[in-house]
Amino acid sequence: MLDAIRHLLWDVDRKSLDPRKHKKFIIERVLKFGTPKEVVWLLARYEETDIIEVIKSSRNLDRKTATYWSVHYDIPLDEIRCLKTPLIINCCY
Secondary structure, three states: HHHHHHHHHHHOHHHOOOOOOOHHHHHHHHHOOHHHHHHHHHHOOOHHHHHHHHHHHOOOHHHHHHHHHHHHHHHOOHHHHHHOOOOOOOOOO
16 A cells, blocks of 8 residues: 555655554655655545644644645644744754
């Protein structure tokens, strides 16, 4: 099942991933790094409610990705967790 997105899972053992148990991780990866073909794969395998829940609750989505998917699913920006937290600024003193 995960062969279609194997290159998006470069840092994990695909054999140990369970598509249900690790659905949040898989959905995040495809939303962040997937091509349109991989997004179609995602939409065919996961419920829209699951995808929306990941968009709302994820801390791992970047702001650009979260904003894009908020428009796609008509999710108010104030309901998206990663948009509520300030960006971390690295600075040295």
